[in-house]
Amino acid sequence: MSFYTSLNGMKNAQTSLGVISHNIANSETFGFKRSRTEFSELVAGSALSNPRMIQGIGASVKSITQNFSLGPVEQTGSALDLAITGDGFFTTRSAIDGSTLYTRAGSFTLSGAGNIVDSSGNRLQLFPVDANGQITGNTLSDANLPTQNAAGAEFVGVTIDEVGVVSASYADGSTDPVGAVALATFISPTGLKKVGQANWEGTGLSGAATYGAAGSGAYGSLLSGSLERSNVDIAEELVGLITAQRNFQANAKAIDTATQISQTVINLRS
Template identity: 55%
Template sequence: MSFYTSLSGMRNAETDLRVISNNIANAETAGFKKSNAQFFDLVATGGSTDPRTTPGIGAAVSAITQDFGLGQLEQTGRVLDIAINGDGFITTANAISGDITFTRNGNLQLVASGELQDASGDLVQAFAVDAAGNPTTTVPSNVVVPTVNAAGSALASISIDDRGVVGATYSDGTTEPVAKIALASFPATGGLRPIGQSKWEATADSGTAQFGEPGIGNFGRVFSGALERSNVDLAEEMVSLLTAQRNFQANARAIDTATAISQTVLNLQR
């Protein structure tokens, strides 16, 4: 039985190492959120078992949880970079399937068609606005910046202010608000499913996305010209890496010891 107990410990240490390695690999990934492996003990017992003589039969992974703590906000000076100081997520839609996903990576870009996209090419969702930049709807949709204004002047540049308003400036010097970035929050953020590319999708555990404006409630403020770095602390991860390695080595040594004891017992029976 001691072999299986130590084997479970080695498997858990391997899982812990995989989680830590993924954190370290994404230390420079914008908007990345680190994960932590959680474990629970396994006990072989019954109703008539004396609890004072129950040694246990190892451990197993109970959950791999995500830490959505805020990462460092880094100034980039790029007008289409935005960072969220709060719990909100930028909402995006796949250009082909329309599937809705959520991200903290605010590295946005404008394409020739006037659509505002994130770093992976998904369409950024925002509220339609009036001439003052105030939302006129509560349902977000794709951001499409007109490449020519009503006077026939071509688009010169766009910007995103700290209210999340996307503004378009044209060659005749006029500036018009186009949309207001829609942020999403969830009843249980930890229930979001990571799908890669610093993106998540909603699940039954996270609850349905609730959309709102930047700076209102717990959606968070938008910082223009900045990106949120990964919340991975390399020093902390290195300590965790060493701990997981020692756990693996200790369980391997326990197997060696159990093997030696078993061999001794077999020799005594000869």
């Protein structure tokens, strides 16, 4: 029994080491959210067991829980670098299969087609707006900046304000609102599924996305010219790394001790 109890402990410590290593590896990844490993106790007993004699049989990994606390904000000066001050997520459309992705990494650029995209080519989603920048509907569409305005003037730049209104500037001095950045929130963000590149997908555990504009409710305002860094605390992760290593060593020592006891019993002579 003690062999398998300690073996499970070693496997759990190894899982914890893997999670911590992943956190440390992504300490410089914009929009990354750290995870922690949670364990639960295992016991063996029945309805007829004496509750004072029920024996524990180790632990198992209960969950690997994501931490969505806000990371440090770094100023970059680029108009298309965006940071969210609240709980919202940027909504993007996958360039590969058209699926909807959510991210906190706001490093966007302009594509050759005039779309606002992330480093993987996923297209930022906007709400439609009128000429005054007021949202006119909740249908999401790709952020696309026309290369010319109605007067034929060439595109020269883009700005995004704190409520997410994207405005294109043209050579004749005019500015045209293109749309408003659509932010998403979830009733249970820890249920979101990681898909890499600091992107998540909605699941049944996270609940359906609720969309809204920046500057309202829990969505948070936008900071143009800034990026949210990883929320990994290196000092905290290193302490966790040492703890997980000691846990692994202690379980290994328990197996070694159980082996010695078994060997002693086997060597007993009458």
